[in-house]
């Protein structure tokens with residue numbers, strides 16, 4: 001009887017050690033860890049995009065060997081929490097209080113990486129976060145088209161890791177496009193990767209973007225960051241060309257060294 005017990009204990013130990021070993025080799029294979037913050041308490045089109053892009057992240061994380069967590073708890077935006085991740089993603093929301101904002105700023109100023117979609121870059125007089133406006137390259141929300149529409153986009157730099165797999169121009173699925181004033185392109189530290197083509201103007205019916213510069217994807221080269229205008233509705237993730245650009249953006253940011 002005692003001998004049987006010992007055999008069972010030994011078997012259990014073998015199973016536990018095998019589990020630890022396989023977990024260790026799994027975690028070593030992960031190139032980086034990303035965390036996506038999103039919310040479900042905003043307009044339906046913004047929540048739908050969050051659902052779709054999180055599903056996409058889950059799919060590419062297995063293929064590209066990184067790990068992705070997601071949370072609607074913005075109070076997790078603390079030093080202790082963020083230090084576990086090489087990439088922070090904001091899906092259609094941004095932090096509203098000082099504690100979360102300061103933790104994010106510290107994270108970015110110490111080599112963290114950020115990818116923001118659509119509303120994540122939104123700011124106006126009410127936002128009261130000048131550091132974030134600088135971080136975006138000076139972009140302040142100016143106007144948008146309504147209803148959401150497809151648009152022809154022009155790739156400004158096809159040699160960049162984020163845009164190397166997309167053609168010189170492509171039609172982006174239905175989205176609400178944000179225009180910025182001043183345009184972040186005027187900032188010498190900003191590198192614009194994709195812009196809205198002027199052939200789209202006038203864009204919209206109820207709200208019309210009539211003319212002017214409209215950068216869609218850009219990075220402020222002082223940080224490891226990238227902003228993408230896309231993020232409105234359940235068709236944004238329906239285009240494989242654009243999805244490839246989003247995948248390359250995640251990999252570029254997640255794998256960049258400090």
Ligand code: ZN
Nearest residue numbers: 118176231232
């Ligand atoms: Zn929107």
